[in-house]
Amino acid sequence: MSVDAAVLSRWGYDTRVAAALVSQVSGLEAPPGLVLARVVQVDRGECDVVTAQGMLRVGSDSVRAQAVTAPVTGDWVQFVQFDDSQGLAVISRVLPRFSELTRRDPSERAGDQVLAANFDVVGIVAGLDRPLPAGRFERMLVMAKDSRAETVILLTKADQTTDAAAAAETVRAVAGGVEVLILSAQSGLGLDRLRSKLGAGRTMVLLGASGSGKSTLVNALAGAEVAETAKVRASDRRGRHTTVARRLVLLPDDAGLVIDTPGVRALGLTDAQQALSQVFGDIEERGRSCRFSDCAHGAEPGCAVNEAIRSGSLDPRRLQRFIALRDEVARQEPPRR
Ligand SMILES: Nc1nc2c(ncn2[C@@H]2O[C@H](COP(=O)(O)OP(=O)(O)OP(=O)(O)O)[C@@H](O)[C@H]2O)c(=O)[nH]1
Ligand SMILES: [Mg+2]
Numbered sequence: 271m272s273v274d275a276a277v278l279s280r281w282g283y284d285t286r287v288a289a290a291l292v293s294q295v296s297g298l299e300a301p302p303g304l305v306l307a308r309v310v311q312v313d314r315g316e317c318d319v320v321t322a323q324g325m326l327r328v329g330s331d332s333v334r335a336q337a338v339t340a341p342v343t344g345d346w347v348q349f350v351q352f353d354d355s356q357g358l359a360v361i362s363r364v365l366p367r368f369s370e371l372t373r374r375d376p377s378e379r380a381g382d383q384v385l386a387a388n389f390d391v392v393g394i395v396a397g398l399d400r401p402l403p404a405g406r407f408e409r410m411l412v413m414a415k416d417s418r419a420e421t422v423i424l425l426t427k428a429d430q431t432t433d434a435a436a437a438a439e440t441v442r443a444v445a446g447g448v449e450v451l452i453l454s455a456q457s458g459l460g461l462d463r464l465r466s467k468l469g470a471g472r473t474m475v476l477l478g479a480s481g482s483g484k485s486t487l488v489n490a491l492a493g494a495e496v497a498e499t500a501k502v503r504a505s506d507r508r509g510r511h512t513t514v515a516r517r518l519v520l521l522p523d524d525a526g527l528v529i530d531t532p533g534v535r536a537l538g539l540t541d542a543q544q545a546l547s548q549v550f551g552d553i554e555e556r557g558r559s560c561r562f563s564d565c566a567h568g569a570e571p572g573c574a575v576n577e578a579i580r581s582g583s584l585d586p587r588r589l590q591r592f593i594a595l596r597d598e599v600a601r602q603e604p605p606r607r
């Protein structure tokens with residue numbers, strides 16, 4: 271490992287990044303003196319990146335640059351280091367990602383939006399100070415599974431409820447085997463278990479509604495106020511969209527890295543067919559016994575899924591949520607050729 275790589279390993283440099291580095295540029299001569307960096311934050315066409323020499327601001331103009339992909343938080347990139355007088359260095363390559371969190375653009379005008387890249391774990395955060403809507407979990411679970419990283423559900427603010435264990439059971443019922451942790455940033459409950467999901471060079475991205483407690487968890491892990499937090503509205507427990515940018519935070523003592531994200535307003539889904547079957551594997555399993563192999567589990571005769579509902583072994587609301595998500599995914603997928 272080069273000296274630079276050794277320094278950057280705290281920031282997540284590992285064999286996957288090394289492989290991505292050499293897998294690059296077929297036919298394209300790599301310019302000499304490329305600097306390797308990880309994107310900490312993207313801000314209006316510029317990026318804060320970390321190199322072996324420290325933090326730096328570089329351009330992310332993907333038109334001027336050869337980069338075909340727009341860099342996002344967590345990306346590994348390379349840029350040409352100019353002599354200081356030449357102004358802002360511009361990223362010339364974004365390395366292939368080993369994981370990415372994607373949502374459909376809420377305005378529906380642009381295509382998919384990549385929220386973060388190159389993380390090992392997705393932490394789906396929900397606050398126990400408010401009701402836990404199963405539909406929202408399933409939606410976030412599909413996104414998380416689609417990202418190619420490990421998933422964990424983080425039920426935080428356990429100090430705000432009298433029965434955290436019961437809430438966790440409700441979530442486990444839709445979580446399809448995903449680990450559910452009960453946490454409190456206030457009392458410190460569960461934080462050691464959360465830390466064990468991280469560790470040197472490992473990155474976790476936090477996903478969840480505004481006010482669910484993501485930034486507070488980042489601060490608890492960091493042991494310092496590194497992220498801004500704000501009270502939720504007392505009237506309806508809704509958050510205030512306090513965090514405005516996705517930011518990669520290096521935890522002290524080589525405890526790993528966390529990407530804090532703003533509360534997502536609209537969670538679109540993308541190319542999520544496979545992830546959908548993971549989250550709703552039980553429905554798919556039952557569907558194999560339907561009379562028609564392409565049964566949509568609507569009014570078809572001999573539908574094993576609807577039979578499971580009649581017999582009480584499947585929650586009809588779960589089937590409704592499955593159908594809604596399945597149809598949403600189908601609308602987004604390009605027609606099969
Ligand atoms: N009692 C208690 N309050 C918490 C806990 N975690 C977070 N909070 C409070 O919940 C509120 C919202 O927390 P944030 O961390 O700002 O939420 P967020 O998910 O980052 O929200 P956005 O940045 O808007 O997406 C703050 O007032 C926190 O103090 C907890 O474990 N216990
Ligand atoms: Mg926040």
Ligand SMILES: [Zn+2]
Binds near residue numbers: 565567570572576
């Ligand atoms: Zn069926």
